Amino acid sequence: MTIRFDGQVAIVTGAGNGLGRSHALALAARGAKVVVNDLGGARDGSGASSAAAAEVVELIKQGGGDAIAHGANVANFAEVEDMVGQAMAKWGRVDILINNAGILRDKSFAKMSLDDFKLVMDVHLMGSVNCCKAVWDIMREQNYGRIVMTTSSSGMYGNFGQSNYGAAKMAVLGLMNTLVLEGAKNNIRVNALAPTAGTRMTEDIMPEEFMGLLTPEAVTAGALLLCHNDAPTRQILCAGAGGYASARLVETDGIFLSAEEQTPESVAAQWQAVNDISTQQELESGMKQSEKFLSKAMAKLKSKI
Template sequence: MPQGPGPAEGAGAAPGLHGRRAGREGLSMESIRFDGRAAIVTGAGAGLGKSYAKFLAARGARVLVNDLGSGYADQERSAGPAAQVAREIVDSGGRALANSDSVADWEGARRMVQECRQAFGRVDILINNAGILRDRSLLKMPPEDFQMVLSVHLLGAFYMTRAAFPIMKEQAYGRIVLTTSTSGLFGVFGQTNYSAAKLGLVGFMNALKQEGARYDILVNAVAPLAATRLSQPTGFFPPEMEALLRPELVTPLVAWFCSEQCSVSGDIVQAGGGYFAKVQILEGRGVRWDPRQELTPEMIAEGYGRISDMRGARPFASANEQMQAALAPLKEK
């Protein structure tokens, strides 16, 4: 459940639920702001992206609102949703620009970033939120449906990040948020395309955090759990749950990832319904045989219980760190 101070659990309080709105000690309400910052939010015509864009704008950011205006399967397109959100921001006293380019198009991504810089002078924040679904079991999935989902989620995030990264490097500052999913982290039936794209973004993040570190460019991933226009046609969430899974309950995490106060890079956090939890890739302690002897599949079968034992599992900050841990015992032989 959300971290931070809250009422003592006991009579009148559900276990694990916190009622107070205050953040951690030392941070007053609205002390995290984005004055002077410029943000790009893709897929911001509704749902999560709209919530992100309006929140950042309300706290001082200038925002490029991007959306194709497409439906559940990316079949309809309209510039209306992005324009409407931008208009709402401006009407509330903020600064915003609407854009309807496709993140799955390299030239469109470059144009989006250029428009943001021309309008606001900077590109400080990039939230890669745009996405589509083409759900089918593997044997019923046309190759074009698999490729289209990867093009929007994975290639789209690459295109946007590739276009924005040189500006962030020049500024020696940047905040990038990627959108992963429990579908990719844990798997779900009928979403091999979506799951592959979403876990691919984790690998993208793990490499990018290394490249951005020296320039104060931080990159993190959110795995949102929210009722949005993408989830509604699937009927996944019952109607009575939708109010408890509104996008605004994911936004505080994404806003913190986008802030100057954020100090982490390479984190994955699940967020939704008031619940926030870090998700991490871990490696078990494993089994080690002498590499000078012959190894057989029978040895694997016999030792698989120990190979798969996750007690004492640990994370690694990089592939180099993992390889050093794996190879260190060989150097002693």
């Protein structure tokens, strides 16, 4: 199977450098028309420049592709709407959205200002929300859409000095989980990419000797899988240095305690059973947890009749 995007329109945010640049170039090389979005700011979100996005557009055109640049700040919904409006005016549809734009404001939680916390949340979480909202009705009406969130191991597992970044990156998974359910009937599939790559975002985090292995192109291979016609949905694909793995949220089957037994001491006494991973499974929605616990309660009631 050869993965192609002929006739499709893709928006890639933060596409002037690093992963976004790699995603945009690869999509274009495989036939997609691309909106190269980049505010052009520094790693911490300060400043703005259109040069990086313009360079990517030029590279795409030199390769025979079609692309436009847009400098929308993804944290500003009006600017995002303008970007999507320009894509619709030029090409009449939006098939793919890769939410890649991000910034870093790393400090330990004790030393971090709330302004730095909010700014990172605004770019990563609200930036993803704004872009999804701007394309959502378009994708619903055309009965087709592929959305990729960019999450992180920092969100799923934690990373010292990244409470703001980690919180935002875990939050986009919550957004993904609900959009998967709401978009299913209109053939909108939503996935998440958890990348490890040697970019300006990680240049002082990763050891220098590893940077050559952590190519953006290795991550892009996973990104394109998540947004093509036969893409899965609700997948968290981890990618880096040629390695690919999936991550998932699971829940143990757990225990049941009667009303008389519902004390912290009783929960503690069965803590091993609560944590029995042999019974764990993925749940299709939040309601499935309620159904599980209620079924346990009903089964206990029936056993007393």
